[in-house]
Amino acid sequence: xxxxxxxxxxxxxxxxxxxxxxxxxxxxxxxxxxxxxxxxxxxxxxxxxxxxxxxxxxxxxxxxxxxxxxxxxxxxxxxxxxxxxxxxxxxxxxxxxxxxxxxxxxxxxxxxxxxxxxxxxxxxxxxxxxxxxxxxxxxxxxxxxxxxxxxxxxxxxxxxxxxxxxxxxxxxxxxxxxxxxxxxxxxxxxxxxxxxxxxxxxxxxxxxxxxxxxxxxxxxxxxxxxxxxxxxxxxxx
Amino acid sequence: xxxxxxxxxxxxxxxxxxxxxxxxxxxxxxxxxxxxxxxxxxxxxxxxxxxxxxxxxxxxxxxxxxxxxxxxxxxxxxxxxxxxxxxxxxxxxxxxxxxxxxxxxxxxxxxxxxxxxxxxxxxxxxxxxxxxxxxxxxxxxxxxxxxxxxxxxxxxxxxxxxxxxxxxxxxxxxxxxxxxxxxxxxxxxxxxxxxxxxxxxxxxxxxxxxxxxxxxxxxxxxxxxxxxxxxxxxxxx
Numbered sequence: 413x414x415x416x417x418x419x420x421x422x423x424x425x426x427x428x429x430x431x432x433x434x435x436x437x438x439x440x441x442x443x444x445x446x447x448x449x450x451x452x453x454x455x456x457x458x459x460x461x462x463x464x465x466x467x468x469x470x471x472x473x474x475x476x477x478x479x480x481x482x483x484x485x486x487x488x489x490x491x492x493x494x495x496x497x498x499x500x501x502x503x504x505x506x507x508x509x510x511x512x513x514x515x516x517x518x519x520x521x522x523x524x525x526x527x528x529x530x531x532x533x534x535x536x537x538x539x540x541x542x543x544x545x546x547x548x549x550x551x552x553x554x555x556x557x558x559x560x561x562x563x564x565x566x567x568x569x570x571x572x573x574x575x576x577x578x579x580x581x582x583x584x585x586x587x588x589x590x591x592x593x594x595x596x597x598x599x600x601x602x603x604x605x606x607x608x609x610x611x612x613x614x615x616x617x618x619x620x621x622x623x624x625x626x627x628x629x630x631x632x633x634x635x636x637x638x639x640x641x642x643x644x645x646x647x648x649x
Numbered sequence: 650x651x652x653x654x655x656x657x658x659x660x661x662x663x664x665x666x667x668x669x670x671x672x673x674x675x676x677x678x679x680x681x682x683x684x685x686x687x688x689x690x691x692x693x694x695x696x697x698x699x700x701x702x703x704x705x706x707x708x709x710x711x712x713x714x715x716x717x718x719x720x721x722x723x724x725x726x727x728x729x730x731x732x733x734x735x736x737x738x739x740x741x742x743x744x745x746x747x748x749x750x751x752x753x754x755x756x757x758x759x760x761x762x763x764x765x766x767x768x769x770x771x772x773x774x775x776x777x778x779x780x781x782x783x784x785x786x787x788x789x790x791x792x793x794x795x796x797x798x799x800x801x802x803x804x805x806x807x808x809x810x811x812x813x814x815x816x817x818x819x820x821x822x823x824x825x826x827x828x829x830x831x832x833x834x835x836x837x838x839x840x841x842x843x844x845x846x847x848x849x850x851x852x853x854x855x856x857x858x859x860x861x862x863x864x865x866x867x868x869x870x871x872x873x874x875x876x877x878x879x880x881x882x883x884x885x886x
Contacts, residue, residue: 420657421701423733423759464658466757470733494731494761496660496707520703522660522759524731578815618855 422516424523425474426461426561427489428568429482430551431532432585437551437601438532439565442481442543444558447512454508458558459565460543461523463514474526482546483538489526492571493564496522500560509558513542527568531585552604576602580621583642591629591637592616621645659753661760662711663698663798664726665805666719667788668769669822674788674838675769676802679718679780681795684749691745695795696802697780698760700751711763719783720775726763729808730801733759737797746795750779764805768822789841813839817858820879828866828874829853858882 429440441457460481464473470491479485501510501521510517537546549555554565575581582598596612616622622640629636666677678694697718701710707728716722738747738758747754774783786792791802812818819835833849853859859877866873 420753420756421660423658423660464733467735469735470731470759491730493728494707496701496761498704498706516657519657522707524733574815578811 420519422514422519422521423464424461424521425464425470425477426459426495426523426525426564427474427478428459428492428525428527428565429478429484429487429489430527430529430568430572431535431548432529432598432601433532435601437604438548439551439554440482440484440537441547441549441554441557442539443545444509445539445542445544447542450512451508454505455544456505456509456558457549457555459561460546461561462541463521464524470524471526474524480541481539481543483540484535487528487530487535489528491524492527493525493567494522495525495560495564495567497560503559506559523564525564525568527571529572529581529585573603580642580644586642589625589627589639589641591639593637595622595640657756659751659756659758660701661698661758662701662707662714663696663732663760663762663801664711664715665696665729665762665764665802666715666721666724666726667764667766667805667809668772668785669766669835669838670769672838674841675785676788676791677719677721677774678784678786678791678794679776680782681746682776682779682781684779687749688745691742692781693742693746693795694786694792696798697783698798699778700758701761707761708763711761717778718776718780720777721772724765724767724772726765728761729764730762730804731759732762732797732801732804734797740796743796760801762801762805764808766809766818766822810840817879817881823879826862826864826876826878828876830874832859832877 431438431440440460442460443457444455460478462477462481464470468476471489474489475485478487478489498520507517532548537548539546551569554562556562557565576599582602585598586594592613595616596607596609599612600607621643623643625639625641627639629639668675668677677697679697680694681692697715699714699718701707705713708726711726712722715724715726735757744754769785774785776783788806791799793799794802813836819839822835823831829850832853833844833846836849837844858880860880862876862878864876866876
């Protein structure tokens with residue numbers, strides 16, 4: 413059965429953490445740290461990610477790696493896709509870094525992608541380990557990243573948009589009581605497109621989970637809008 | 650940076666292929682084949698799965714492995730979750746098989762799960778390679794499986810149920826023109842619960858993708874029901 417024998421591969425995790433600040437969608441990126449003699453012009457931006465350790469589960473690994481590189485913890489990280497292109501770390505741009513940091517730089521690496529969406533104001537990244545910087549960067553300004561991390565970000569954004577519709581993940585970023593204008597803005601920022609106000613409201617009204625309240629905004633200069641709150645399916649039953 | 654060095658792991662793919670026959674939901678399983686001197690009482694049912702080969706991408710690997718073990722091909726397999734518990738292949742029940750079939754039976758194996766939902770009548774499995782049997786088994790009668798495959802099946806069913814609502818995958822299993830009764834039966838079988846007819850119809854009517862036709866069933870003994878067809882979002886725009 414020798415044709416089934418494969419040389420071991422390395423396995424890593426990469427974290428795509430989105431932050432919402434009420435006005436834009438940001439992505440948490442690190443800058444790779446210069447090792448001794450590491451050519452500064454070859455430093456790259458990257459997702460927070462690293463190899464999984466022996467005896468470590470994948471979810472635990474993602475939480476550990478995110479904390480080690482950015483100091484963020486207590487974030488719900490959800491596995492969304494595994495990236496296994498045989499050449500995904502073989503690019504010339506990545507070879508110097510791999511030779512400095514990895515025991516076996518030529519090894520194939522398969523990476524498990526995790527993602528999260530958080531209120532940006534709740535999390536202040538601080539770089540450590542091999543990150544020399546960790547910061548929020550607008551998703552529209554993401555630079556060229558190490559390895560295949562731009563592809564991983566694209567897939568993360570795709571997942572985010574799908575879950576926005578099917579899992580209602582966006583509501584966690586709004587105040588408990590919100591206006592339909594705030595909700596539409598959130599959708600527009602995550603979907604990166606303008607939505608027709610009338611259609612949007614028609615679709616939202618079909619959602620049993622969005623409950624109109626007998627309350628209006630207070631302290632606003634314009635005409636106060638009606639407030640709504642969100643109830644998860646479990647609460648509706 | 651030695652604490653980041655991990656010994657290589659093995660990577661495999663496992664396929665959770667669901668079949669629908671109009672009346673029940675089935676799962677494609679293999680029986681592990683007896684090698685010379687392999688104790689017959691230790692044979693187990695398992696998902697079709699095997700190690701990824703060098704230079705092989707994950708999607709390609711899933712398609713190859715499914716074909717090698719069950720002869721099924723041309724099936725759209727979608728990656729849904731990666732399973733990496735450090736002890737997932739360390740169970741006693743799996744040791745004899747691993748020692749017979751794997752070059753390095755003690756190696757940690759991380760597996761990438763793929764799933765699919767097909768019309769059962771279109772696919773007749775035929776066992777080959779290390780499968781001695783490949784067959785459709787009712788999801789309610791799934792036996793104890795090798796490794797953590799029962800967990801993988803459970804996660805596959807969870808994914809199937811989520812995608813039924815958000816991705817409309819069920820419609821591909823129905824005739825082009827269908828009744829709401831047929832649609833409800835499909836949902837009930839996949840969700841494994843009875844649905845309230847009135848609520849179900851109310852929810853379906855909210856879906857712009859389900860188009861009522863000016864046509865009724867023909868050749869039925871009972872009162873003929875109205876027919877509907879399904880249009881994907883892209884077609885509606």
